[in-house]
Amino acid sequence: MxxxxxxxxxxxxxxxxxxxxxxxxxxxxxxxxxxxxxxxxxxxxxxxxxxxxxxxxxxxxxxxxxxxxxxxxxxxxxxxxxxxxxxxxxxxxxxxxxxxxxxxxxxxxxxxxxxxxxxxxxxxAGEVIGCFGLTEPTAGSDPSTMATRAVWRDGAWVLSGAKRWIGLASIAQVAIIWAQVSHDDARAAGALDESTVKEGVTETVRGFIVPTDSTGFTATPITQKLSMRASLQCDIELTDVELGPESLLTENPGLRGPFGCLNEARYGIAWGAMGAARDSVEAAIDYAGQRLQFDKPLSGYQLTQKKLADMTVELNKGQLLALQLGRAKDAGTLENHMISVAKLANCRAAIEICREARTIFGGNGITTDYSPLRHANNLESVRTYEGTDEVHTLILGHQLTGVPAFR
CATH class of the missing domain: 1.10.540.10 (Acyl-CoA dehydrogenase/oxidase, N-terminal domain)
Known part of the structure; x- marks a missing residue:
């Protein structure tokens, strides 16, 4: 079994x-x-x-x-x-x-x-903790509009800007910061592949390895959260942070650099969301078997069994989708739109499962003694980061129609 x-x-x-x-x-x-x-x-x-x-x-x-x-x-x-x-x-x-x-x-x-x-x-080995600075206060779903900039000045890169919702930033020893770089600055630093320059384009997003003890780097935890409370997300301020030429990530200029990483994270989310959903369903099954109402356990009532059956069917569908995604990734046949299918579907399903599971606990379900509402609250963040429902919907719409509709 x-x-x-x-x-x-x-x-x-x-x-x-x-x-x-x-x-x-x-x-x-x-x-x-x-x-x-x-x-x-x-x-x-x-x-x-x-x-x-x-x-x-x-x-x-x-x-x-x-x-x-x-x-x-x-x-x-x-x-x-x-x-x-x-x-x-x-x-x-x-x-x-x-x-x-x-x-x-x-x-x-x-x-x-x-x-x-x-x-x-x-x-x-966990000796160095890292963070990843892409999202900004005004640039979430559209990172191409980021305002953080890196300029080449007197033989060094100088970064200025702000990032928001950056996990682990206040305890990290190193940050990967993405910034706009003009082609003139990249050319002056000897870091521009002229074959990649498109006519009319004058700047490109580039990644930098930034030690967090650098002068001008400040990370501040975001507080008063209703979700992801046993976690750490931060604001980052970059004020003329000076870095050597070795700080520039050498490969994949442009948004394909950070997007390749986001797809790795989205892949893990497709699996992770099903963990929160499974834990919620199994907690509800256990509770329903012990909680007596009208002289018999909740699990003996048809309405409760319908909830448990419906939730578990959706859970199994999401788990099979995640497994198919993993098998495709291992086989080298994974396409990016497949990740969007799983991230969109599994986050959406997981939130509904956790919310429905909470109802089986009655009033007890709003306490931290039981997991479903905590999971549901967390999943509000998971559903949002690494691409909102809207972004993944448009990725799939583009795949189906061939027409990009992001703007």
């Missing part, structure tokens, strides 16, 4: 021995270290940084990257790990995503060999 009562389709039977080992190792970590404390951390708005070394020891940081001290796991194994992490809490899954899918992937995909050797082994 499958490990989870919600696995009506025996999805577990499609997993390999190594995939099951990853699942069980991360699930054990969540059971031991997250579930006993997550209600308090969420209530007190605390990111439990003491867990970060243990996450690194599990090989979670950059686990799907090859070499440089990374675990080198498959895409499917990484997705399974994200499902188990988010069954604990979305905020803690986000830690893994920010570190590995965003900050480390930015260096892995866009950096020089020297940059990779310098940073990735220490980040995989």
């Amino acid at each position: 499958p490990k989870h009562v919600t696995d009506l389709m025996n999805i577990e039977g499609q997993l390999s021995t190594s995939e099951l080992e990853v699942r069980d190792a991360v699930a054990d970590f969540v059971d031991r270290r997250v579930r006993p404390n997550i209600g308090t951390w969420f209530d007190e708005a605390v990111l439990p940084t003491e867990l970060l070394p243990e996450m690194a020891e599990l090989g979670l940081f950059g686990m799907h990257l090859q070499g440089y001290g990374c675990a080198g796991k498959s895409a499917t194994e990484y997705g399974i790990a994200m499902q188990e992490m988010e069954a604990g809490d979305s905020g803690l899954r986000t830690v893994v995503s920010v570190q590995g899918s965003l900050a480390m992937s930015a260096i892995y995909k866009n950096g020089s060999e020297e940059q990779k050797q310098t940073w990735l082994p220490r980040m995989a």
Whole structure:
């Protein structure tokens, strides 16, 4: 029998021995270290940084990257790990995503060999925590309008601007900051590939590796959140931050650099959201079996069973979608629009599942003693970041019609 009562389709039977080992190792970590404390951390708005070394020891940081001290796991194994992490809490899954899918992937995909050797082994080991600065106060879904700029001045890059909703920024030792760079400045720095310059285009988005102890770098945690409370998101201010030429990420100028990282994060979200949904359904099943009303358990009522059945059907559909996505990624057949299908569908489904699960708990469901409403609140953020529903809908509309309708 499958490990989870919600696995009506025996999805577990499609997993390999190594995939099951990853699942069980991360699930054990969540059971031991997250579930006993997550209600308090969420209530007190605390990111439990003491867990970060243990996450690194599990090989979670950059686990799907090859070499440089990374675990080198498959895409499917990484997705399974994200499902188990988010069954604990979305905020803690986000830690893994920010570190590995965003900050480390930015260096892995866009950096020089020297940059990779310098940073990735220490980040995989958890000795260096990273963050990823793309979103700005006025540039969320449209990063092409970012106002942060880097100019070449007296043999150095000088960055100025602001970023918002940047995970882990106030505890990170290194930040990947994306900024507009004029072709003239890039040319002066010897960092412009003239073959990539398009007629009429005068600037390009470029990535920079920024030590967070640099003069002029300030990260401030965002407080009074109603979602992702056991997590850490920040505002970043960049005031004439001076960097050496080695700070510039050498490969993939333009938005394809950060978008490649965003797709890694979106992939993990498609799996993670189903972890929050599964935990909510299974918590509701357990509660319904124990809670007596009118002299019998809630689970004995038809209305309750309908809720549980409907939620579990949607859960299994989302899990199968995530598994198909992982298999395609491992096979090298994944196309970007597939990630949008799964991110859009699974976040949307997960929120509805968690909200419906909450109703089975009655008034008790609004406390941190039970997980569904915490998961639902967290998923409001997960649904928004790495592309809103609207953005992924337009990506799919473009795929279906061939007509871009973003503007």
